[in-house]
Amino acid sequence: MSPPIKPRHAHRLNALPPYPFAELERKISEKQARGDDVINLGIGDPDLPPPDFFTESLQRHAADADAHFYPTSQGNPEVRKEIARFFQGRFGVELNPDTQICVVIGAKEGLTNLGRAYVNPVEEVGVPSPAYPVYGAGVATLCDAHVRTLPLREEDGFLPNLKEAEGVRMAFFNYPNNPTGAIAPESFWKQLGDFCDTHPETIVVHDNAYSEMTFDGYVAPSLLQFTSNCVEMHSISKVFNATGFRIGFAVGREDYIAALVKAKSQVDSGAPLMIQRAMADGLARYNGATPPPEVEVTRKAYGERRALAEQALEKMGLKVTRSPATFYVWVHIGTDEMPFANTALNKNVVVTPGRAFGLTGTGFIRLALTQPLERIQEAMERLETI
Numbered sequence: 001m002s003p004p005i006k007p008r009h010a011h012r013l014n015a016l017p018p019y020p021f022a023e024l025e026r027k028i029s030e031k032q033a034r035g036d037d038v039i040n041l042g043i044g045d046p047d048l049p050p051p052d053f054f055t056e057s058l059q060r061h062a063a064d065a066d067a068h069f070y071p072t073s074q075g076n077p078e079v080r081k082e083i084a085r086f087f088q089g090r091f092g093v094e095l096n097p098d099t100q101i102c103v104v105i106g107a108k109e110g111l112t113n114l115g116r117a118y119v120n121p122v123e124e125v126g127v128p129s130p131a132y133p134v135y136g137a138g139v140a141t142l143c144d145a146h147v148r149t150l151p152l153r154e155e156d157g158f159l160p161n162l163k164e165a166e167g168v169r170m171a172f173f174n175y176p177n178n179p180t181g182a183i184a185p186e187s188f189w190k191q192l193g194d195f196c197d198t199h200p201e202t203i204v205v206h207d208n209a210y211s212e213m214t215f216d217g218y219v220a221p222s223l224l225q226f227t228s229n230c231v232e233m234h235s236i237s238k239v240f241n242a243t244g245f246r247i248g249f250a251v252g253r254e255d256y257i258a259a260l261v262k263a264k265s266q267v268d269s270g271a272p273l274m275i276q277r278a279m280a281d282g283l284a285r286y287n288g289a290t291p292p293p294e295v296e297v298t299r300k301a302y303g304e305r306r307a308l309a310e311q312a313l314e315k316m317g318l319k320v321t322r323s324p325a326t327f328y329v330w331v332h333i334g335t336d337e338m339p340f341a342n343t344a345l346n347k348n349v350v351v352t353p354g355r356a357f358g359l360t361g362t363g364f365i366r367l368a369l370t371q372p373l374e375r376i377q378e379a380m381e382r383l384e385t386i
């Protein structure tokens with residue numbers, strides 16, 4: 001029998017870097033198969049369970065008479081109305097649920113389909129470095145476009161220089177930030193709002209996936225408080241510890257939302273209705289900007305973990321980016337973070353090398369605080385011996 005013919009991949013597939021966490025996952029599985037006691041601070045997937053109200057709502061809505069039909073790409077009209085109510089209370093921004101909101105199957109789907117809707121081959125996409133890898137690989141590369149790197153440097157508070165984004169087709173921003181944990185000050189939001197208003201050639205996408213993961217009284221804003229000429233992604237993954245349920249929403253300028261819906265309608269059929277409704281029921285528990293008590297409990301847990309890790313790492317003489325947001329701790333190791341990350345792995349502590357998020361991340365590591373407090377304590381004790 002002749003050997004099977006292996007079709008060539010499309011160039012864009014060959015151009016994709018390996019998803020950074022796939023390799024890490026493989027190493028972790030190997031260790032776990034050997035029976036090693038691995039503490040995984042690599043992947044940003046909450047260990048805490050979703051609030052009961054979320055899973056109960058999901059179960060209830062699975063039995064809805066219309067739950068088995070194809071959903072719509074833009075999302076259920078009642079769900080969009082609830083998102084508009086939440087957005088008004090939480091951010092003080094009024095949205096038209098018919099034209100300015102689209103439910104997405106997680107922020108990741110929204111980001112990539114928005115790219116499909118606007119980015120042509122060879123055009124440039126402004127991508128921060130370091131950043132969530134999907135902006136560069138999932139949008140620019142899969143649209144046959146080029147990445148224009150927007151470096152986020154420690155000395156600039158991990159904020160980009162907007163001059164460097166001039167002329168790109170689409171540009172991504174993300175505060176509170178993954179992987180640095182950085183938040184943006186009011187002055188930056190105003191600058192970014194002005195940029196949106198004065199650069200109509202650039203579609204500005206703000207990824208607000210961590211808006212609700214904040215501590216010490218910090219309240220993260222929406223870019224829509226500063227401009228209406230943008231699109232913003234929101235995710236339920238972190239606020240309700242629900243990464244596996246795949247739900248979120250895009251909000252913003254009407255033509256951007258319409259373009260996203262048009263792209264989505266050829267790619268997916270929308271998020272399952274029961275999951276949309278569980279999101280809406282959860283958001284309905286917000287009282288203005290005040291989240292339900294279950295979210296406060298989650299925030300308290302992550303806040304305690306963050307305080308523990310920040311203090312322990314600083315005691316080791318490492319430079320930590322202190323932050324009132326996200327469950328990521330970004331640590332400056334030196335010029336090359338790989339020896340530290342590899343030694344940590346030998347001690348069965350998984351951390352992510354900063355370069356996995358872009359070359360400007362070289363010299364840093366990211367810790368995701370997705371383990372119970374006592375496991376983080378144990379991880380810190382192991383790291384102390386490096």
Ligand SMILES: Cc1ncc(COP(=O)(O)O)c(C=O)c1O
Nearest residue numbers: 106107108132178209235237248
């Ligand atoms: C910055 C950022 N945006 C988006 C996402 C993905 O969100 P979702 O689970 O809603 O697709 C993540 C997940 O880690 C993220 O870190």
